[in-house]
Amino acid sequence: MRARSWLGGAAFAVAVVVLAVVLVAGPRDRGPGLECNGSADLCDLRLDQVALATTHNSMNAAVDGFVEPSQRSGIGQQLADGVRGFLVDAFLGSVRQTREGEEVVHTDLDRRRLARALSLVGPAAAKRALLLRREVGPPAANAPREIYLCHRLCELGAVRFGDVVELLRRFLEENPGEVLVVVVQDELPAEELLPVLTEGGLDPYLATIDPAQPMPTLRAMVDSGRRVLLGLERGDLGPRIPNLYDGGLLQDVPHDYASADELEDADSCRAYRGEPDAPLLLLNHWVTPPSEETAAEVNAEDVLSARADRCAQERGRPVNLVAVDFYETGALMDVVTELDRQALGGG
Numbered sequence: 001m002r003a004r005s006w007l008g009g010a011a012f013a014v015a016v017v018v019l020a021v022v023l024v025a026g027p028r029d030r031g032p033g034l035e036c037n038g039s040a041d042l043c044d045l046r047l048d049q050v051a052l053a054t055t056h057n058s059m060n061a062a063v064d065g066f067v068e069p070s071q072r073s074g075i076g077q078q079l080a081d082g083v084r085g086f087l088v089d090a091f092l093g094s095v096r097q098t099r100e101g102e103e104v105v106h107t108d109l110d111r112r113r114l115a116r117a118l119s120l121v122g123p124a125a126a127k128r129a130l131l132l133r134r135e136v137g138p139p140a141a142n143a144p145r146e147i148y149l150c151h152r153l154c155e156l157g158a159v160r161f162g163d164v165v166e167l168l169r170r171f172l173e174e175n176p177g178e179v180l181v182v183v184v185q186d187e188l189p190a191e192e193l194l195p196v197l198t199e200g201g202l203d204p205y206l207a208t209i210d211p212a213q214p215m216p217t218l219r220a221m222v223d224s225g226r227r228v229l230l231g232l233e234r235g236d237l238g239p240r241i242p243n244l245y246d247g248g249l250l251q252d253v254p255h256d257y258a259s260a261d262e263l264e265d266a267d268s269c270r271a272y273r274g275e276p277d278a279p280l281l282l283l284n285h286w287v288t289p290p291s292e293e294t295a296a297e298v299n300a301e302d303v304l305s306a307r308a309d310r311c312a313q314e315r316g317r318p319v320n321l322v323a324v325d326f327y328e329t330g331a332l333m334d335v336v337t338e339l340d341r342q343a344l345g346g347g
Contacts, residue, residue, distance in 0.1 A: 190235025299330020
């Protein structure tokens with residue numbers, strides 16, 4: 001029987017309950033004074049000076065029933081474990097039922113986009129998605145559509161965007177010193193995101209950041225209450241929800257590495273998206289297709305640390321978002337801690 005956790009099923013619900021237990025117990029003991037992302041020392045660093053542990057395809061988790069997952073744990077557990085940067089993909093979809101009564105999210109894609117999505121997943125996954133789409137059939141033109149976080153095809157796994165927004169809001173409410181960055185690959189009309197963000201209560205936390213001005217310190221973001229930089233890859237909803245690349249806030253390195261050797265190649269730090277003077281640098285550090293075995297190799301401390309240092313030197317700025325697959329595998333947290341130590345003048 002196919003898992004239905006991406007439709008609010010058991011695994012995602014468990015993740016929410018686990019996080020709720022942590023939150024009910026209250027934030028960890030912060031001691032005297034304010035802590036920002038777990039450290040008082042980080043409070044006076046600007047956002048473009050700190051490093052954030054970041055998950056690639058954050059929603060694409062095995063625990064939530066995704067096919068070809070990029071992570072083991074869902075977003076709730078990622079937050080509890082110290083992940084503060086999230087790369088997610090948003091789609092419109094409709095819930096359909098198979099003949100056996102199983103629920104499937106039918107991705108709202110035209111033929112061209114569907115063909116491209118099928119070409120980017122493995123053959124077995126593509127076959128499975130096509131069979132499901134044919135079995136359940138397309139929704140009626142007036143059928144309700146919701147926003148889901150999916151990886152290329154929602155038939156292969158999905159979580160409701162509204163559930164994730166609520167999860168983030170609750171985390172922020174209970175952890176007033178935490179700053180998050182969320183990068184949304186918007187595979188839908190961007191304005192569709194607005195009602196979900198507003199109804200889910202995340203809107204008051206969204207920071208407006210002008211890339212022409214010095215980045216705010218974590219302390220300033222915490223004091224203002226606007227502790228989430230949330231932006232888009234394709235659309236643009238203005239200063240509060242900008243296009244991060246076109247808007248001059250974010251630049252990155254390529255992300256289409258087919259092997260560990262390609263990821264460590266001499267030109268793997270070259271400019272990819274964004275303006276060369278954008279203040280935030282995203283280190284895309286994963287191999288496609290995702291596997292825990294490969295993640296263990298590329299997330300090893302010597303590999304990840306060396307590449308982060310090399311890219312920072314070549315690009316002339318610190319790495320801010322250190323994005324990996326299977327974040328529990330390897331040394332992501334240790335590397336981020338060391339990058340922050342260096343930013344604080346620790347050598």
